[in-house]
Amino acid sequence: MAHLSVSHVSKSFGGVKVLVDQCLDVREGEFVALLGPSGCGKSTLLQIINGLIPADGGKIVLGGKDITGKTGTGRGMVFQGADLFPWRTALDNIAFGLEVVGVGKAERLERARHYLNLVGLRGFEDAWPHQLSGGMQQRVGIARAFCIQPTLLMMDEPFGALDVQTRDVLQDELVRIWEAEPKTVLFVTHGIEEALYLADRILVYSKRPARVLREITVPFARPRREDIKLDPQFLELRRDISDLLRHDLYA
Numbered sequence: 001m002a003h004l005s006v007s008h009v010s011k012s013f014g015g016v017k018v019l020v021d022q023c024l025d026v027r028e029g030e031f032v033a034l035l036g037p038s039g040c041g042k043s044t045l046l047q048i049i050n051g052l053i054p055a056d057g058g059k060i061v062l063g064g065k066d067i068t069g070k071t072g073t074g075r076g077m078v079f080q081g082a083d084l085f086p087w088r089t090a091l092d093n094i095a096f097g098l099e100v101v102g103v104g105k106a107e108r109l110e111r112a113r114h115y116l117n118l119v120g121l122r123g124f125e126d127a128w129p130h131q132l133s134g135g136m137q138q139r140v141g142i143a144r145a146f147c148i149q150p151t152l153l154m155m156d157e158p159f160g161a162l163d164v165q166t167r168d169v170l171q172d173e174l175v176r177i178w179e180a181e182p183k184t185v186l187f188v189t190h191g192i193e194e195a196l197y198l199a200d201r202i203l204v205y206s207k208r209p210a211r212v213l214r215e216i217t218v219p220f221a222r223p224r225r226e227d228i229k230l231d232p233q234f235l236e237l238r239r240d241i242s243d244l245l246r247h248d249l250y251a
């Protein structure tokens, strides 16, 4: 776990401003959801934090280290499609990140097996990605991200392509794993309900260029159960955020 500090990050693509003077602080072990309309710049911000896209300006500090423009250490990423290597088994996909950093075979397979079990895929070690359902592939993606034991876990609409039932199950699984192995989490989503159910804090973004319209400290104690989605306070927050986003979109 580590504290993340994003200060004054800006980014334009060909003159189109996507991020302007973005600042963001995430406490150690905090689960923060970034919620905003399609195209506002959420993925761009994650990619900049991940060092995969250079920012035009600004600074990213993780656990006291300046990681601006650097890839690698300490960051795990889960995408909407699990993006597994089709030529690797489930276990070898999970172990991939450890292989890259030179962890020996026996140790990396042992660690990968631990995470494979943790995401509920015991018995599927040797399965190929095409033999797994979308939900199972996403479990592999989550295990792969946890396996490198990142201090910051970034998730970009990880459940966006799943059916509702699978998504609900994986939301609970994610929280269970995160509670067993705490991480600082940045979770990008379009789903208001998903953000309220999962996060400690939600940043609601405007349309592009993204700016924070509202910051919400989620008031629900953990562990949370499905029935909080029917709680009057939950429903009120959901409606408020929905109104806020709609109002901004047509402003």
Ligand SMILES: Nc1ncnc2c1ncn2[C@@H]1O[C@H](COP(=O)(O)OP(=O)(O)OP(=O)(O)O)[C@@H](O)[C@H]1O
Pocket: 013, 014, 018, 036, 037, 038, 039, 040, 041, 042, 043, 044, 045, 208
């Ligand atoms: N490499 C690129 N070149 C040009 N424009 C880009 C590039 N990457 C992103 N953009 C533009 O930047 C804007 C923000 O994109 P981004 O993917 O960050 O949005 P988002 O909020 O994550 O959207 P979504 O929720 O739909 O994934 C979009 O208008 C997109 O077209």
